[in-house]
Amino acid sequence: MIMNRKDLNLVALLTTLPNIGPTLAKQLQAVAITTPEQLKSTGSKVAFTAIKKANPHACIQLLYSLQGAIENCAYPQLSPETREDLKQFFRSLL
Numbered sequence: 001m002i003m004n005r006k007d008l009n010l011v012a013l014l015t016t017l018p019n020i021g022p023t024l025a026k027q028l029q030a031v032a033i034t035t036p037e038q039l040k041s042t043g044s045k046v047a048f049t050a051i052k053k054a055n056p057h058a059c060i061q062l063l064y065s066l067q068g069a070i071e072n073c074a075y076p077q078l079s080p081e082t083r084e085d086l087k088q089f090f091r092s093l094l
Helices: 005-014 022-030 036-042 044-054 060-071 080-092
Strands: none
Touching: 005 022, 005 036, 022 044, 022 060, 036 044, 036 060, 044 060, 044 080, 060 080
Protein backbone atom coordinates (compact mmCIF):
# COMPACT_ATOMS: atom_id res chain seq x y z
CA MET A 1 0.00 0.00 0.00
CA ILE A 2 1.50 3.30 -1.10
CA MET A 3 0.72 6.11 1.31
CA ASN A 4 0.39 9.72 0.27
CA ARG A 5 1.69 12.66 2.29
CA LYS A 6 -1.66 13.21 4.07
CA ASP A 7 -1.77 9.54 5.12
CA LEU A 8 1.78 9.75 6.45
CA ASN A 9 0.92 12.90 8.41
CA LEU A 10 -2.08 11.18 9.99
CA VAL A 11 0.05 8.17 10.92
CA ALA A 12 2.60 10.54 12.46
CA LEU A 13 -0.16 12.26 14.45
CA LEU A 14 -1.42 8.98 15.91
CA THR A 15 2.10 7.84 16.78
CA THR A 16 2.43 10.73 19.21
CA LEU A 17 0.24 8.66 21.54
CA PRO A 18 1.82 6.09 23.87
CA ASN A 19 1.70 2.50 22.56
CA ILE A 20 0.81 3.57 19.00
CA GLY A 21 3.52 2.73 16.50
CA PRO A 22 3.30 3.02 12.72
CA THR A 23 1.66 -0.40 12.27
CA LEU A 24 -1.13 0.22 14.77
CA ALA A 25 -1.58 3.76 13.44
CA LYS A 26 -2.11 2.33 9.95
CA GLN A 27 -4.62 -0.18 11.33
CA LEU A 28 -6.51 2.65 13.02
CA GLN A 29 -6.44 4.71 9.86
CA ALA A 30 -7.84 1.73 7.91
CA VAL A 31 -10.92 1.80 10.17
CA ALA A 32 -11.33 5.59 9.79
CA ILE A 33 -9.70 6.59 13.09
CA THR A 34 -7.15 9.17 12.03
CA THR A 35 -6.59 11.44 15.02
CA PRO A 36 -5.98 11.03 18.74
CA GLU A 37 -9.29 12.79 19.37
CA GLN A 38 -11.15 10.29 17.20
CA LEU A 39 -9.55 7.40 19.09
CA LYS A 40 -10.54 8.92 22.42
CA SER A 41 -14.12 9.59 21.33
CA THR A 42 -14.44 6.14 19.72
CA GLY A 43 -13.04 4.27 22.70
CA SER A 44 -10.73 1.29 22.82
CA LYS A 45 -13.43 -1.38 22.60
CA VAL A 46 -15.12 0.00 19.48
CA ALA A 47 -11.76 0.71 17.83
CA PHE A 48 -10.51 -2.78 18.66
CA THR A 49 -13.68 -4.41 17.35
CA ALA A 50 -13.28 -2.58 14.03
CA ILE A 51 -9.61 -3.59 13.76
CA LYS A 52 -10.43 -7.20 14.70
CA LYS A 53 -12.98 -7.41 11.86
CA ALA A 54 -10.19 -6.59 9.41
CA ASN A 55 -7.56 -8.60 11.30
CA PRO A 56 -9.06 -11.59 13.15
CA HIS A 57 -5.66 -12.28 14.74
CA ALA A 58 -5.66 -8.99 16.69
CA CYS A 59 -4.56 -9.82 20.23
CA ILE A 60 -5.41 -8.54 23.67
CA GLN A 61 -2.16 -6.53 23.80
CA LEU A 62 -3.51 -4.43 20.95
CA LEU A 63 -6.64 -3.72 23.00
CA TYR A 64 -4.51 -2.81 26.02
CA SER A 65 -2.38 -0.57 23.80
CA LEU A 66 -5.43 1.31 22.56
CA GLN A 67 -6.68 1.88 26.10
CA GLY A 68 -3.23 2.97 27.24
CA ALA A 69 -3.09 5.45 24.38
CA ILE A 70 -6.46 6.86 25.45
CA GLU A 71 -5.28 7.12 29.07
CA ASN A 72 -1.88 8.48 27.97
CA CYS A 73 0.11 5.71 29.62
CA ALA A 74 2.08 2.63 28.67
CA TYR A 75 -0.32 -0.31 28.66
CA PRO A 76 1.41 -2.14 31.55
CA GLN A 77 0.42 0.86 33.71
CA LEU A 78 -3.31 0.31 33.18
CA SER A 79 -5.13 -0.35 36.44
CA PRO A 80 -5.92 -3.97 37.30
CA GLU A 81 -9.63 -3.12 37.08
CA THR A 82 -9.25 -1.72 33.57
CA ARG A 83 -7.17 -4.70 32.46
CA GLU A 84 -9.77 -7.12 33.84
CA ASP A 85 -12.61 -5.23 32.11
CA LEU A 86 -10.72 -5.33 28.82
CA LYS A 87 -9.87 -9.01 29.30
CA GLN A 88 -13.56 -9.86 29.78
CA PHE A 89 -14.45 -7.81 26.71
CA PHE A 90 -11.78 -9.58 24.65
CA ARG A 91 -13.04 -13.00 25.75
CA SER A 92 -16.58 -12.02 24.76
CA LEU A 93 -15.35 -11.60 21.18
CA LEU A 94 -13.92 -15.13 20.94
